[in-house]
Amino acid sequence: MRRAPVALTAALLIAPLLAACGGDDDGPFITVYNAQHEELLEEVAPIFEEETGIEVKLRSGKDLELANQLVQEGDASPADVFLTENSPAMTLVDNAGLFEPIDDETLALVPPQFSPSDKSWLGFIARSTVMVYNTDALSEDELPTSLMDLAQPEWASRVAFSPTGADFQAIVSAVVATQGEEAARSWIQSLADNGTVLENNLVVMKAVNDGEVDAGIIYHYYWYRDQKESGENSDSSQLHFFGDQDPGAFLSVSGAGVLAASDKREDAQAFVEFLAGEEGQQAIADSYALEYPLNPAVSLEPPVKPFSELEPPAIDVSTLNSEVVVQMMQDVGLL
């Protein structure tokens, strides 16, 4: 009897180790550091695996945690491909010189404004900045025409946002890019003074839906997904899309990059090509994700506002979230 726990412990200790050895099967595979939602990849990757016979192994995590991990790993990284939700994480890895350029044919699959000029990575899906508002608190004619309006006194204490995530920082850098540093600084200062700081986009959406604040700044898919899930956190609210190249219409891009240290760069390039290709993009469009495919041949189903109706400002994705933005946000106490 006394031996039983010892044997059990030993078995538990050894079992995973054995599993680790046995798990590395024969066929070709690529390792993807994936900051995209895991479920999205679980819907898309199997198609690629079926067609090419290349297994896609996912290490899922958060944008900048994985980006920092890649930087720390450097040349020794086991990763072949890096996928993110927002472009700043790509920029972090790119600045460390860890990417190799994406194949030109692949880059040609999406409009050029969604990839950086140095071609070191590729934007393959996008999410639109939106204002979510509580329909009891605001009517349609009260909605602002520009994101910049939210700095006005009449919006004091009525707008929620989540400054700490990469999402909002990308939006601020869009403001810097379109309005200039001076205007951006005074805008973020008023927002810091008057706005309600919440922890993440989900909380912002919930707070708006629950009537705690009138409106909030989020990305479009949070609201559509909640509608699809249960509506519990979105049924009392609506989305307002800014237009006219307003910074509030900013599109944040999810990137895909190939690691220069990879010894499977060909397969890695093939995977990125698949993600941007028609088949991959269609699989993304058909998934629960509700993010915009960037290949013009593919579009999202209603009720999501069509990509063609968006009027985003033109911004170089690789310049986003510069040190200036972080410094600015630190100065006003948001970071």
Added chain:
Amino acid sequence: MGALALVPLGFVVVYTALIGPGDAWDLVARPRVGELLGNTVTLVVGCTATCTALGVGCAWLVERTDVPLSRVWHGLLVAPLAVPAFVNSYSWASLVPGIHGFTGALVVITLSYYPLVYLPVVAVLRGLDPALEEAAYSLGHSRARTFARVVLPQLRPAVLGGCLLVSLHLLAEFGALQMLQFPTFTTAIYDQYGSTFNGEAANMLASVLVLLCMLILLAELRLRGRRRYARVARGAARPVEIIRLGGGRGPLTLVLAAVVALAVGLPAYSLVHWLRVGSSTEFPVGELAAAAGTSLGLGAAAAAATVVLAMPAAWLAVRYPGLTSNLVERSTYVANALPGIVVALALVTVSIRAVQPIYQTYVLLLLAYAIMFLPRAVVSVRAALEQAPVLLDEVAHSLGVGSLATVRRVTLPIIAPGIGAGAALVFLAVSTELTATLMLAPIDTTTLATRFWAESSSVAYGAAAPYALLMVLISIPAAVLLGRHASLSSPWEAPR
């Protein structure tokens, strides 16, 4: 082991040094840092105070009064141990709109952590010699005064030990506080890693956190005072007097019921609610079972490994008390107060260079768990070792029994409950760990925590709920073990 535990600390120190003192100062002397310091300190002070009040109060009601069904209450009061703090805050956040900021954090953290004070206090209350209280009554002290002047001082080491665990957990707590939108150093560190250029700023915040941790350790050492070594049983203790609550019995029972309802009932209700409401709620039995199996296996293996690694540090601290052994033991606490992301990145940096063959294998992952959760094991193993004084070894030797046989026949059986408790605490932490698991686990490893995170971050609340529920379920045995450990009036009582 001490050296291993210092890897994350070294990482922070080296990075701070690389930044240079001027820039480092600029990063630390920001208004934001002051605000975070204020938040963190208030939360630590507030939570240890409320956890102490709740833990001591509940323990007293259950152990020393005629409150009905005290055994049942004991079981229920320990149950929050099985509910991960972030699941608890997820429940609160989804059911009670507006529960955020300091109040929200205080409520949720207290309801999640108070068992860490409750358990050791229950154990001490049971072992108290009633003669001391009788002496106080005979000196004309009222019941309340006796409790304050005689009982409380005897509870001090237990309360301090519990508070130490609460505050260290709190320093590193991320998931729960992020969901409740109460920024502390740890949430800010995660945020900083979330800003492209701010690895340095994050490390500076981490170094402030290290200083805070050291302050807490120092404070605990000072407050603990001269350690009382456990005495070997000294004669049959009389059963303690059970205090009749009289008219207070009903209301006080309701208080216990309220604590249990808030700490256990609410998260349970919330999970069930999401299971029923969410359209994405499905039971992919295979995936659930696989993730649960991995979590169980990792938790058990890490618990075993951590306890084994904790033994030498605890042994040194108990058997050879002195500056060095204190330093070795205390050094193991630092990693516990650092956020998972700092520990994980430190291990990424060091291991990919030093021991690449084990990078992203279970060996490294278990090592990471051990480094992060060593203090939990050290605290318990140490307390257990204090129950096994050198004197017993000497008696065994004098009876002709050699050293190894003494360990087998005397020391191990006596410290077994403490080892079990330490292992259970580590298991509870590992089965909910996220950041290090994501970074360091072998590829394709899915645990309940990683699945919960993946599902809940994509707004699939319903799909996340089964994983949360399973996390609670696999934690129950560990919670029961911890409850039982305290519930034996003496850990060595004859089996009934």
Added chain:
Amino acid sequence: MTRLELRGVSKSFTDVRAVAAVDLTVPHDSVTAVLGPSGCGKTTLLRLIAGFVVPEAGTIRFGDVVVAGDGRALPPQQRKVGYVPQEGALFPHLDVAANIAFGLPRSQRRSARVGEVLDLVELPAAFGSRYPHQLSGGQQQRVALARALAPEPSVVLLDEPFSSLDASLRASTGRAVLRALRVAHATAVLVTHDQDEALSLADQVAVMREGKVVQAATPREIYRSPVDAGVARFVGGAAMLPAAVRAGVASTALGELPVAGDVGDGAAEVLVRPEQVLIGAGAATVKARVDEVAYYGHDASVTLTVLPDGPVVVARAGGLDVPEVGATVTVSVAGPVVVFP
């Protein structure tokens, strides 16, 4: 059992000489009490015999076997000592029977030996299944002794075994333990700071002071003929009176007293035990005032100031005839007195 012999045994701890060149012989089948104030080195002496501490110099023999000395020291587990520490230190996770059987070889653990030694320490056999925390302090000490005796050790060592018991239990437990030691024909060393315990239980008392054994003798000899004033004061009540000795007679405040033994003339100190001081007897002429009376029933302890102004002496008065506090009485000293030059 065997004779225990220590020759020139010394041990220091960082600067402090705990045990200094101790010689001591404990004959076979006898009990020696090591008596001394705390810090005198008596516990270290015991630990040296047990083997928990290794001496720097000197030899310890169990019979003909050298257990320490000549450059070697047997570890405690090979010495066959029975050790009874201060608070019994029973193994808390084992019941009484398992505690007692702990030192027995596996084959004997279920034998009748456990019952035998339980009987020896006058505990019923049913106690075997109890756990230490279910026993009173005195019972725990007896079990600890039974555990020590079970493997038939060469030497039994008791480290202040009764100090944690209350007074009534102390005396009865002490006698029970002694009976058990006698029946087992044990060679035993009992460390104590309690002179009554030492005098009443032991065959030989070794008085220790500052790491040295200053006198080792029978209890009677220790009491009646202490080697110096220190031993005299430590063992039993004692008044030391200044005196001038001449031709076998000491002149003191209590009169002219005959001197025991051969002592040269000159100034000296005289030891007067309470039972030598008689109140109101015969032709006493020395007057004293009664300052304090402690009444015990069978007798009383009377503190007196010799008039006009001292010295203070203590007399033991019979329980039937106790003077009042404040009364003036006459005192005299019975029998020859011990003199320290």
